[in-house]
Amino acid sequence: MTARSLRTAVFPGTFNPFTVGHLDIVRRALNLFDRVVVAVGCNISKDTAAMVETRLESIRKAVGSLDGVEVTAYSGMTADLVRELGAVAVVRGVRTVADYEYERQMADANGMIEGVETVVLFARPELSVISSSLLRELAHYGRDISRFLPENQ
Known part of the structure; x- marks a missing residue:
């Protein structure tokens, strides 16, 4: 079976850092799809190549034991990446009502632009408090965030 014939989903994000919540979404998406591509969005004007490469390496370590998961970087529109990969869907994790409202707008736009x-x-309730921005802030103030990151990351 070729990569294009598998039911593929794209899980896009900046993943800065990739958390146990992100890993949980990947694992659950594998129950729905044959292949999940974790797509690290990068903005060339904001991210240095070294930062993106470090993130990719870290995520690859975290998902390394999961069959059917690939990790890649991309820039541009997620809908374009979905088409390029022959994916059937975008997977998104939602923690809060604010997340839902944002994701609904993005889903509607992607649906209208590319179908x-x-x-x-x-x-999951026990993971809903975890966000990358919260972890970056905690780390900035010297707090240990290791329990919120995948073990082998």
Whole structure:
């Protein structure tokens, strides 16, 4: 079976850092799709190549034992990446009502632009407090965030 014939989903994000919540979404998406591509969005004007490469390496370590998961970087529109990969859907994790409202707008736009379907997986209650921005802030103030990161990351 070729990569294009597999039912592929794209899980896009900046993943800065990739958390146990992100890993949970990947694992759950594998129950729905044959292949999940974790797509690290990068903005050339904001991210240095070294930062993106470090993130990719870290995510690859975190998902390394999962069959059917690939990790890649991309820039541009997610809908274009979905088409390029022959994916059938975008997977998004939602923690809060604010997340839902944002993701609904993105899903509607992707659907109108490219006919891309979006599958929303709600965060497990015990993981819903975890966000990359919160972890960056905690780390900035010297707090240990290791329990919120995948073990082998």
